[in-house]
Amino acid sequence: MTDNKELNQEKEIEKNSKNSFLKKLKNLKLIILFLIWFISILFSFGLGFKLGTKKALLSSSWFKDYQRMFLGPAKKPPFKPFHFFEDELINHFGLFGEVIKNDILNSQIIIKDNNNLEKVIKITQETIILKFREKIDQAQIKEGEQIMVISSSENNEIKAKFIRVFPKIKL
Numbered sequence: 001m002t003d004n005k006e007l008n009q010e011k012e013i014e015k016n017s018k019n020s021f022l023k024k025l026k027n028l029k030l031i032i033l034f035l036i037w038f039i040s041i042l043f044s045f046g047l048g049f050k051l052g053t054k055k056a057l058l059s060s061s062w063f064k065d066y067q068r069m070f071l072g073p074a075k076k077p078p079f080k081p082f083h084f085f086e087d088e089l090i091n092h093f094g095l096f097g098e099v100i101k102n103d104i105l106n107s108q109i110i111i112k113d114n115n116n117l118e119k120v121i122k123i124t125q126e127t128i129i130l131k132f133r134e135k136i137d138q139a140q141i142k143e144g145e146q147i148m149v150i151s152s153s154e155n156n157e158i159k160a161k162f163i164r165v166f167p168k169i170k171l
Contacts, residue, residue, distance in 0.1 A: 095149040122159045131165040
């Protein structure tokens with residue numbers, strides 16, 4: 001009888017040890033699944049952060065290039081041995097300036113460029129006007145806003161093909 005009791009106790013101990021081992025194994029599986037899930041979440045957030053940073057850097061450099069292309073260099077060189085290029089980087093097909101007047105009746109916008117010269121820009125039906133990513137019409141352009149104009153010159157008129165509207169920028 002005592003042998004049977006001892007065998008039953010050993011069997012119960014084995015069962016308990018197997019159950020505890022299975023419980024530990026189950027807990028280990030849950031911990032591993034949680035760690036895999038957590039690492040995948042961290043990876044996706046890290047990837048999103050990296051892509052967002054790259055997009056922000058591209059956007060900011062794109063905006064800086066707009067100003068450099070249409071405004072010209074910020075400072076003139078201190079020493080010019082030859083005066084071949086008196087007004088450097090004047091782009092005949094692009095303008096950048098502050099809106100002085102928006103003449104909707106005559107389909108014109110008057111801007112003041114970085115040399116404090118007033119330029120009259122003719123708006124046509126084909127002119128595309130964007131503010132950020134939205135298409136707008138001429139009536140929504142306000143005085144004091146900065147605009148960048150890609151244009152053509154015909155009959156001593158500046159005809160706008162594309163206008164990008166920026167919020168007021170301190171230059």
